[in-house]
Amino acid sequence: MALLGLYNYFVFAVLLMIGLYCVLARTNIVKSLIGLSIFQSAVFLLYISMDKVDGGTAPIIQEGVENQVFANPLPQVLILTAIVVGISTTALALAVAVRIKEAYGTIEEDKIQEMDREP
């Protein structure tokens, strides 16, 4: 039963594995970027799982309600900005992928390395 309380962390580990495998085993650049975004989302899941408190609600203080139990606001702040930064860096990486496609004609990493090795 104790394992049930740790289910979030197991899912985090599995998603991390899937994202990393997607980056390592696939040679297509856009597919690797999608895998990387899965990796990022798994890290967000870890942080937000840490902030839940039993019987708490979202950390919005309401008038006149005393002794309210709140969830921890700090990881939420960190992850909020992390999500926006993640999409910005993904957009930059996609722009690089588009330029690679225009320069090499393909976005498969093994073919790009072959083309680079030719004199």
Next chain:
Amino acid sequence: MDILLDIASTVLLVTGGFFVFVGGFGVMRMPELYTRMHAASLTDTGGAALILVGLMLQGGFTLVPLKLAAIFLFLFLTSPTASYALANAALLSGVKPPCRNETGKTFPGEPPVADGPKQSKSSAEKRTANKTVAGKAARKPAGKATRKPAKKAARKPARKKS
């Protein structure tokens, strides 16, 4: 009065859940794109409407039922538009609805039509029918899942009258 409201909202929520379940089940069991879209649109309109009305009854006279009504209005406007855009895109890509007079062609991997409802499809086909589209007309702030045509080559399914 409270008991009546509770009973009514329970009935509505359960019926809405049943519609959602039927929609999901239909997407898996229907043979091809257009029939699957028909089943899935049941989830969007019938299921969503009943669930939202059931929740509205629980809200009392505060601002919450008004917000739920606004959500329902937007859902009601955009999900049929999304289905239309999907069907239109499918037609333009060459996915044809099953016609009656084609000469003896069925889906690959299917028994002839005389047996009735089709067997479960391969996982690849199920996956392609469960894709979502970045809702050109269904873009909503909270994101919305709709379906997208298969990008495979044109299929020509046929139904033989047995």
Next chain:
Amino acid sequence: MMTIVFSLFLLTMLVIVAVAILRTDNLFTAVMLSGIFSLIMAANFFVLDAADVALTEAVIGAGISTVLFLGALALTAEHDHSPPVGSWVPLVTSSALGGVIIFATLQAPRLGDPNAIVHKHVAPWYLENTPLLIDVPNVVTAVLASFRGYDTLGEVFVVFTACIGVMSLLGRVRPRGELIEEGEFDKRTDNLRHHLIPRVVGKMLVPFIVLFGLYVQFHGDFGPGGGFQAGALVAAGIILYSLVEGGARGRELVPEWFSGMLVALGAFTYAAVGVACMVMGGRFLDYSVLSHDPVHGQHLGILLIEAGVGMTVAGVMITIFHAFSRRGIR
């Protein structure tokens, strides 16, 4: 009890969708599934009591990210032609990493434990002192904008830098090739003007989306919301209009110089508020000196910097979208 079952179900769905993304060959399918992945993740965040984060993930992950990936897919390949995995190294590496993490998390406090270390030090201080010092109901906005305002300044500049990067890579220079004439119906045209129903409904929805974005921006003090979500929402509305009417008309509605100016103006506003605090006698980003009363000064400071954040994020998303969509005009 029901919430436990519900969250277990959602987490399992996450893993299933991630495996499906891994195994598919069609990149289009993978992008759509990643949109579903973000939406389920947003529902998960909501079950875990993180309302702001759920809103942000839903808007950005399921909305903007899907559009950007589709824009990039239109310019690159559609299928993943990876060779079958030759060596065992990726599988062993990922499994080893997963195993180590699972072993490490066996010692973590269970979900929702109120005595966990993470709830001990700074968080109770924030929860107690927000009504006293800042008096804003949404604690997350207060921490983001005021207590940790310096971090948020850095984030805004990271977003700004990414926009500059995309603009310098994909540029404003039209690539060589012929332009499609406006009004000529070509299957490869970049708008939906020929389809009446999506066009009418799309154009009808755009003002409501922008209005909702503004509501989220100014309501960020009292409920879930804030600058990041609002900027992404307004950008989503403008992108919807550009998708329905075509890139050229979208650029007539919000010209490129305007969205570029928004990007720079938002970051400048943020930094200018900080410098103004220094000029008026406090420290950098210490809003208490902005007004006669420290609490009012905090309110004013939070309002200004959230506006700056919203402007930057909206401008960045619109600029990046137009950069991708212009590149494809051949």
